[in-house]
Amino acid sequence: MLTDGEKLDILLTGVGGQGILTSAAILGRAAVNADINVMGAETHGMAQRGGSVEVHIRMGDVYSPLIPVGGADVMVSLEPVEALRYSKYVSEKTTIVLNTRKIVPLSVSIGNAEYPSIAKITEILEGIGCKVHSFDATAIAENVAKPQATNVVMIGALSKVVKLPFTFEYLENAVKLVLPEKLHKMNVKALKAGFEAF
Amino acid sequence: MVKDVIMDAEGKKVFLLGNEAIARGAIEAGIDVAATYPGTPSSEIADTLAMVCTSLKDKMEYFIEYSTNEKVAFEVAIGASLAGKRGMAIMKHVGVNVASDALLSFAQVGARGGFVLVSADDPGMHSSQNEQDNRWYGKFAMLPVIEPSNVNEGKEYIKLAFKISEKFGLPVIFRTVTRLNHSRGVVKLGKIPEKKFEKVKWNSSIKTDVLLPINARVQKTVLQKKLAKIQEFFSKSDINWIENGKGTTGVIASGLSYAYVKEALENLSLDIPVLKLSSTYPIPEKLILEFLEGLERVTIVEELDPFIELHLKALTDIEVFGKMNGYFPVNYEYTTHIVEEGIAKITGVAASRNYSQIIERGEKMAQLAPPRPPVLCPGCPHIASYYVIKKVAKENGTALPSDIGCYTLAATKPLEAVETCICMGASVGVANGLSYAVDGEIIATIGDSTFLHAGIPALIDAVYNNANFVLIILDNNTTGMTGHQPHPGTGLRPCGLKGRAVSIEDIVKGIGVEFVEVVNPYDIGKMEKTLRKALEYGGVAVIISRMPCSLIWVRQRRKTGEKVPVYTVTDDCNLCMECMTSFTCPAIFMKEDKVAINENMCVGCGVCSKICPEKAIKICQQEICWVRGGVCNRICPEKAIKFR
Numbered sequence: 001m002l003t004d005g006e007k008l009d010i011l012l013t014g015v016g017g018q019g020i021l022t023s024a025a026i027l028g029r030a031a032v033n034a035d036i037n038v039m040g041a042e043t044h045g046m047a048q049r050g051g052s053v054e055v056h057i058r059m060g061d062v063y064s065p066l067i068p069v070g071g072a073d074v075m076v077s078l079e080p081v082e083a084l085r086y087s088k089y090v091s092e093k094t095t096i097v098l099n100t101r102k103i104v105p106l107s108v109s110i111g112n113a114e115y116p117s118i119a120k121i122t123e124i125l126e127g128i129g130c131k132v133h134s135f136d137a138t139a140i141a142e143n144v145a146k147p148q149a150t151n152v153v154m155i156g157a158l159s160k161v162v163k164l165p166f167t168f169e170y171l172e173n174a175v176k177l178v179l180p181e182k183l184h185k186m187n188v189k190a191l192k193a194g195f196e197a198f
Numbered sequence: 199m200v201k202d203v204i205m206d207a208e209g210k211k212v213f214l215l216g217n218e219a220i221a222r223g224a225i226e227a228g229i230d231v232a233a234t235y236p237g238t239p240s241s242e243i244a245d246t247l248a249m250v251c252t253s254l255k256d257k258m259e260y261f262i263e264y265s266t267n268e269k270v271a272f273e274v275a276i277g278a279s280l281a282g283k284r285g286m287a288i289m290k291h292v293g294v295n296v297a298s299d300a301l302l303s304f305a306q307v308g309a310r311g312g313f314v315l316v317s318a319d320d321p322g323m324h325s326s327q328n329e330q331d332n333r334w335y336g337k338f339a340m341l342p343v344i345e346p347s348n349v350n351e352g353k354e355y356i357k358l359a360f361k362i363s364e365k366f367g368l369p370v371i372f373r374t375v376t377r378l379n380h381s382r383g384v385v386k387l388g389k390i391p392e393k394k395f396e397k398v399k400w401n402s403s404i405k406t407d408v409l410l411p412i413n414a415r416v417q418k419t420v421l422q423k424k425l426a427k428i429q430e431f432f433s434k435s436d437i438n439w440i441e442n443g444k445g446t447t448g449v450i451a452s453g454l455s456y457a458y459v460k461e462a463l464e465n466l467s468l469d470i471p472v473l474k475l476s477s478t479y480p481i482p483e484k485l486i487l488e489f490l491e492g493l494e495r496v497t498i499v500e501e502l503d504p505f506i507e508l509h510l511k512a513l514t515d516i517e518v519f520g521k522m523n524g525y526f527p528v529n530y531e532y533t534t535h536i537v538e539e540g541i542a543k544i545t546g547v548a549a550s551r552n553y554s555q556i557i558e559r560g561e562k563m564a565q566l567a568p569p570r571p572p573v574l575c576p577g578c579p580h581i582a583s584y585y586v587i588k589k590v591a592k593e594n595g596t597a598l599p600s601d602i603g604c605y606t607l608a609a610t611k612p613l614e615a616v617e618t619c620i621c622m623g624a625s626v627g628v629a630n631g632l633s634y635a636v637d638g639e640i641i642a643t644i645g646d647s648t649f650l651h652a653g654i655p656a657l658i659d660a661v662y663n664n665a666n667f668v669l670i671i672l673d674n675n676t677t678g679m680t681g682h683q684p685h686p687g688t689g690l691r692p693c694g695l696k697g698r699a700v701s702i703e704d705i706v707k708g709i710g711v712e713f714v715e716v717v718n719p720y721d722i723g724k725m726e727k728t729l730r731k732a733l734e735y736g737g738v739a740v741i742i743s744r745m746p747c748s749l750i751w752v753r754q755r756r757k758t759g760e761k762v763p764v765y766t767v768t769d770d771c772n773l774c775m776e777c778m779t780s781f782t783c784p785a786i787f788m789k790e791d792k793v794a795i796n797e798n799m800c801v802g803c804g805v806c807s808k809i810c811p812e813k814a815i816k817i818c819q820q821e822i823c824w825v826r827g828g829v830c831n832r833i834c835p836e837k838a839i840k841f842r
Contacts, residue, residue, distance in 0.1 A: 015570065016572070024382070025199065025213070025382075028213040028382055029199075029213055031213075032211055032212065032213040032384055035211075037384060038213060038382075038383070038384060039348075039349075039381060039382065039383045039384075040381060040382035040383070041377060041380065041381045041382075042215070042380045042381070042382065043324075043380070050570075050572055050573040050575065050784050051570060051571060051572030051573070052570045062461065063348075063456075063457040063458075063460040063461045063464075064454065064457035064458050064460075064461050064533075064534055065377055065381035065382070065383070065457075066377065066533050066534065068461070068465075068533065068534040068535050068538075068551070068553075069533070069535050069551075069553055069556050069557055069560065070551050070553065070556035071534075071551075081566075081567040081568060081570075082567070082570075084563050084564055084566050084567040085564045085567040085570075086560075086564070087559075087560045087563040087564060088556060088557050088559070088560020088561065088563075088564070089560070090560075091556070104787055104788070105568050105569065105570040106573065106778070106782065106784060106787075107568045107569045107570070108568045108788075109778055109786075109787045109788045110612070110775070110778050110779055112569075113568035113569060114568065115568055116566050116567075120566075124563055124566065128559070147798065177199075178199065
């Protein structure tokens with residue numbers, strides 16, 4: 001639980017279509033069910049598909065839906081370079097959960113830009129002082145479910161490396177509340193696999 | 199979540215999107231008729247009402263329609279209000295420009311049934327062509343403006359807006375911003391009223407409703423009197439409140455800025471007086487003067503224009519800190535750090551973090567991330583249309599005016615086939631003007647929904663004035679960018695109601711256009727031939743480029759079990775890069791040194807196979823590849839199969 005005046009700011013980043021809004025909905029639902037104040041800010045509209053996406057989830061004693069720059073307690077990045085793109089939100093106190101599976105943007109494919117190596121990305125983030133937990137979440141999702149469940153694997157991993165203000169059962173329950181029934185089994189598996197990855 | 203919006207559990211706390219909360223508020227208010235034209239960030243309000251209305255049948259009945267444009271939506275809500283029903287018009291900020299003709303006059307007529315206009319402003323222009331502050335419409339039309347500052351207020355204040363509208367007989371402007379529409383928060387559910395929709399007898403009121411000059415002169419003064427009463431009301435209303443604090447510097451904050459102020463003051467450990475304003479027009483002067491008593495200086499925190507600031511300067515001569523003396527920015531949306539830095543500077547307290555240093559470091563790191571702008575989807579028929587347009591235009595030095603929709607993304611590299619985007623329907627009007635002014639050819643593009651919204655009058659103008667251009671109507675049978683809402687061309691209506699499809703080709707022919715051809719853009723060869731023919735025609739030529747939005751096409755085929763072929767790049771590829779540098783399907787990418795197709799993203803449109811000069815892109819031939827399941831994945835030589 002969070003005590004008075006405490007908060008937990010989680011920034012979720014990735015690429016449109018990766019199910020980041022669903023991850024945020026799961027975290028939000030778990031918090032509401034645990035009677036914790038929660039707010040979020042989402043990206044909709046023009047940037048929905050294929051573009052870069054950031055979603056803010058704030059728990060505890062907060063007023064505004066946006067995490068202040070340098071204020072993220074945790075960053076969950078479903079795509080490696082997206083962690084760099086939103087690094088203005090991190091500080092030396094930030095824990096980062098990083099999926100190492102790349103989604104190469106067109107700018108790189110046609111030779112207009114370079115995709116930095118995972119080692120370089122980790123080095124830069126650690127250079128600030130962030131604690132980086134990286135793993136191939138998509139491989140785990142492919143293994144236990146489908147690649148589309150990467151978002152839920154990431155939430156599972158998050159719940160292991162960071163102390164969330166509710167138990168794992170709340171997350172499991174939230175997965176079931178947020179997703180349609182036919183996807184429950186697969187996603188609960190993904191959630192557990194993510195938790196066990198660390 | 200949508201299922202929480204209809205949950206009949208008074209007092210329960212749920213986690214809703216701002217727009218879902220506003221929809222729930224409308225339901226708790228017992229709305230009768232809601233009308234919209236979709237536009238980010240407003241779209242999910244009407245979409246939610248459309249999704250849940252069937253479930254609320256026999257319990258809380260209402261009508262919701264996707265109107266042809268915002269002006270029509272506004273007028274539909276007027277009709278409901280004049281009949282004594284509760285009407286709601288929902289639109290984005292620029293939509294209010296379209297509806298403004300009706301808005302300014304209806305203000306004088308006044309509302310009978312409650313009337314709320316939801317105006318969703320977009321500070322920061324996340325998904326808009328401009329950044330206007332629609333509170334001015336309150337002042338302009340002499341109508342009250344209410345602004346919520348969090349998701350729960352979004353729900354509660356909609357109910358209040360209907361009450362105020364009925365109490366004072368005026369339409370109410372409910373102004374939101376993107377960060378409220380698209381933020382999530384905890385909402386405490388209220389009661390859903392029991393209501394069967396029953397039609398009423400029409401009672402005419404010619405003196406108020408017919409704005410002949412003789413009536414309008416009277417109604418203008420009636421409006422002024424109503425507004426003065428509302429101003430009094432707002433000074434006493436509990437949606438505006440004073441939070442006591444120490445010192446002689448106070449803060450006035452409205453809308454979401456209030457949330458940033460609360461957070462900034464906490465970060466700064468400051469305990470100073472705050473006035474929270476949820477009604478920003480008419481400004482509650484009495485309350486403000488009461489707040490200013492004993493203060494020497496006041497800070498105004500509001501997004502976009504210095505609206506309250508200007509009013510305050512007219513009201514008192516107290517020292518004011520705001521946008522006009524540079525303490526806060528006039529452009530883009532606010533965040534906690536912007537507000538914190540402003541207040542820190544005014545009060546002489548140090549900010550809680552070195553924000554500029556953090557931002558500078560972050561920006562430097564972000565530069566290492568390759569750009570990832572939003573793109574047209576795999577299989578998007580617009581990619582095919584613009585590929586052809588670009589090919590033909592490259593040879594001709596053609597002008598390419600365009601419009602508002604997903605296809606505006608074709609302005610970016612490598613297509614660069616959209617050369618103007620101004621407002622809904624402008625492509626056609628601008629093409630008319632270009633037709634007078636430029637000596638080259640003109641190919642205008644407009645979406646189906648946009649054409650019906652505002653393209654038709656301009657096309658009439660083109661026929662009437664003998665303009666000379668080709669108009670390509672990109673008909674993907676939906677309103678794509680805003681989330682697949684229906685429009686008159688689809689004939690689909692929400693809530694299981696029967697609709698009738700309006701034929702775009704019949705409209706075009708009815709206007710008098712003689713060259714009208716319908717082409718599937720996936721047929722690249724035919725598309726090119728038709729475009730060349732249209733350019734040679736001389737006069738107004740219309741091509742309807744028709745293929746459903748690829749996202750819908752995929753969904754439909756999945757539903758019916760139709761096979762979706764997967765394309766693959768064979769060894770015949772000589773790396774000419776045409777498919778990546780001229781054609782821009784996001785499913786095509788470089789896998790080490792080879793061009794490859796992402797089998798999870800490919801929707802099987804096959805356009806890449808047609809444009810490939812080496813004919814190196816083919817359907818993965820193994821029939822078994824199309825079988826769903828795990829076995830094929832292991833045996834497919836192209837590794838072309840993945841779970842979908």
